Amino acid sequence: MRESDAFLGKSDHRDETDEDGKPLTRQVLLERIRQKKEVIGKLRCQPWSMTRKKRTLKLAQKYLEQHESRVSRTHLYMEEFRKRMRLAKRSFSNFKTYLIPWEGKIKRIESHFGSVVSSYFTFLRWIVFVNVIITLIIFALVVLPETLADAAADEERRNRTETRKEIPANERVHADEIAVVWHYDGYLRYSPLFYGYYSDEEFLGQKYPLPLAYFLVTIFIFAYSFFAILRKMAANARMSKLSGSKAEQYIFNWRVFTGWDYTIGNQETASNTVMAIVIKLRFTLRVIANLVICGMLAFSIYCISFAVQKSQTAVEQEGNLFTKNQIP
Structure with a gap:
């Protein structure tokens, strides 16, 4: 009240x-x-x-x-x-x-094509974030120490690393051409993008071993990528388990009564979504019809083989009504 x-x-x-x-x-x-x-x-x-x-x-x-x-x-x-x-x-x-980067564009895609299509771009954005974190780790622990070591190096170190860190004069003429850059040659060949750029010497005396840091950072980024993907998969599995447990039990009912995506705001996309739902229902009915037909064919084959086997045996004088009156 x-x-x-x-x-x-x-x-x-x-x-x-x-x-x-x-x-x-x-x-x-x-x-x-x-x-x-x-x-x-x-x-x-x-x-x-x-x-x-x-x-x-x-x-x-x-x-x-x-x-x-x-x-x-x-x-x-x-x-x-x-x-x-x-x-x-x-x-x-x-x-x-x-x-949030690209959130508005992803929402616009979701309004035109539904949440299934937008989830692909959400996944791509997550991959970009993971790659940015990996890039920052490599830059902070490998590239930056190597650059500082080159800046503070003596003449002897420069002479040892000159052949793989400085581009020769004969290659510098064509180093900025598009065809050369497209094949990662020219300036990119002598950049920190490649393994050959890094030296096997330690930085700051004995305090920061660059070769060991390169190896450990490589192992770490592979482990980080693996566990990040596992964590994302576990989170998505929990969400799908909470939201889709009942939908897995009554697939046909959920597809008929709750299959509509209410985030769609475009008429053409709505028509395409209706046709997609109809096609899914037709596919389900077609599978059921094929299973029924296969069952009927198997039963027919069994009946034919049973009748052939019985026709090849002698007619029994004793037996039930069907045995006595079967066709020999």
Whole structure:
């Protein structure tokens, strides 16, 4: 009754007194004011007619005008502050969504082609993030120490590493051509992209062994990639288990009644999705029909072989009615 009264926005004698007929306390009045504000906030989502919504809004606003003055202004300011904070948190959450790379384009793809197609691009974005992390690890632990070692090297080290870190003069003429760069030759051949760029000497004396760091970092990035993929697969498996356990039990019903993707906002994509659902249903029915036909063919073969075997044996004088009257 209380919830129904709150949504209808009634403002009768019960809003002035409690069940015992006593005036409302400050806490009860604040609670009812909060309920009226929730009614106004959720009014747009109610499946009511426009006349009922207007009447409810008018009654709720009238109640607030009559009773908000009875509450202290400090509490009203605190309520307004909490409301502003909730709006700020919601705006910040929306802003964080815009900061996610390619989120808007993926949502646009989802609205045109559905969540199945957009999941592919979400996976590609995750792969990019993993590759960025691997690149940062290699740069921080291998490329940067090697570059610093070359910058602080003496003349002897430069002479030893010159042949594999500096491009020769005869190759420098064509080093910036597109055909050369396309085959990772020219300047790229003498860059940190390749294994031959790195030396087998230690950096900072005996404190940072570069050859060992190169080997351990390579092992680490392979292990990181493996465990990152396993973790992502486990998370997706948990989500699919929570959301798809019942769908795996009643595949046909779920496909018929809940197979629609409500994120689609394009007419052509909606038509294609309808045809895709119809094709899936036709495929399921075709599989069932083929299984029934195969069963009937197997039963027919068994009946024919059984009849042939019985026709080759002598007619028994004793037996049931079918045995005595079968065709020899």
